[in-house]
Amino acid sequence: MNLKLLSDELMLTGIITAVLLLDFIIKDKKQIIAYTFLALIAGLTLFIGLHRQQGVVLNGSFIYDGISWFSKLIIMLGAVLATVMSLETIKVKPKYTGAYYALMGTSALGMMFLVSSKELVTLYVALELATISLIVLSAMHKHDDLSLEAGMKYLLLGALSSGILLYGLSLVYASAKTTYLDRIMAVVSSGAAGPAFILGIILVLLGVGFKLSMVPMHVWTPDVYQGAPTPVAAYISVASKAAGFIFAIRLFQYTFLKLDYVWVPILMVLAVLTMMIGNLVAISQKNLKRLLAYSTISQAGYILVGFVGASVIGISSVLFYLFAYTLTNILAFTVLAVVAKNTGSDELADYSGLARREPFLAVSLMLALLSLAGIPPLAGFVGKFYLFYAAMEKGYVWLVIIAALNSTLSLYYYLLVLRQMYIYDSAVEMPKMKIPVSLRILIIVCIIAILAVGIMPGWFIDTTTEIAQNMFTYTK
């Protein structure tokens, strides 16, 4: 067994242990733990980025291939950015600081296992590790009823979707009599998939849909995003969604690829519903966090459009979009966190006149929202274009047309926010906002990255394409 392939996960486990031990040793000045955690996971992200590996262990149940490398990078990037955001904005009692960052680490660990495993038991256990850590993180603002409500809803609906997923997986296992994805794929290829297998696939699809906040499993999203601490909401919206999509890619674009006549039509209908419901409900939102929640639901719909597209280009476009979307969403949530720290509110009405009071924040939020809407030359434009191109390659013109119309529709509510910031003015004079240096740096880094990815996407697209091809060629 080649333990070197597990080095990223082992190091992250070490970091979690270190955080817990530090929490035990350091009695006051708990911020030290946060900075240590940040330094360690930033180092780990750098290590993963520079140290790509290739190989399988344990009879193919754990794989380190291109796709797991890239998604680990997205997950760790999400964790690092969310940690920077947490430094100044979370309102957790000092004695829980260690637990907060440790749970951030365990959820990242779960997602890292999730994107690397090719075996059903490991996949499920990793998914649960990620979800349970996120549930606790959502409920971390204990003094806030909304936060507790978020944790509760996440827990109950997460348990329900886990149940559905597990039932689906058990039907798949009962039919294929193996839990290894490669062997299940062999069973699928031999054409021996009976009705129970098909039903299992559909249930799995719904169970995974919870992580993707795909309609009809999306109901938790707005409440959790609104109630959870803003960095946690940002983290759920990027890392957890990315891990969910990789899970879906491993199952559907790889294992059940031969059965695409079953899941492609279902996913197409669900993609349309996800976009429509996300966008239409977003229009009437008065709370910016809820608005962003519905916006992420519709974003999941766009990603699904690319997901059902031609296999290599589809996977490549999904990976690219997840990367662009991570930067964009973190930027939007960071601005929200700064404003909420100063005004204590996420209501749209409190953003009136932000452009005059805080031009820096207003411009940053504008860039993030325009990138989400898909306006060139921002990262979101290239990402969306690529997703739609993947669907076009397979000839789903109608789906692309609906997606493009939805994209226009989404511009409406993003512009509503801009109107609030730029045209309306606040009735009462507010004191100058304090923007912590760490968050200022975070915002600037995200803006530069969004522009860089949007203007020069070539290198990133080459990377994701190579990775997507790698998944099919490297199976061993």
Place this chain on the structure above:
Amino acid sequence: MVETLLFYVFAAAIVFTAVMMVLSPNIFHSAIYLALCLFGVAAIFAMLGSFFLAGLQVLIYIGAVVVLTIFVISLTRQVSGESDAQMGNILPAFLTAGLSTTLIILAVLKTDWNTMAGESVAALEKTNNVTLLGNQLISSFVLPFEVISVLLLAALIGAVVIVSKDAGENK
């Protein structure tokens, strides 16, 4: 013959107690029905030759989960004659449950289980269940086995964080 008869007896008992668990007006009774239902599942495990799984089912689900549930119920509320049932959504609930059950049963009946590739249960019966399980857990499935330990740690930290009382909160 006896086995088939016993299977149907236990299956009927499981369905009956499960339905009663949902319909029972008293949450305390629901917990008891849940225990009985899980006991029926354990019996079916035992009939299939998985005595170890049957034992685990009794120990973990009945011994830990249901007992804990009963503790929680008796600590958080007074057991009274009042009804806890919420029957507002009973019709949609029954429709959903009925439809999905029918779908699952149809799918399972329509599947030709014999043509499926893979190892048959008969081959496994010759080896000792518990030994096999133990070996698998630390060889093929060592990864999920270790991930579960982190999962338990995370759950433990989470539970402590959420339920612990902050200083100054108990005024």
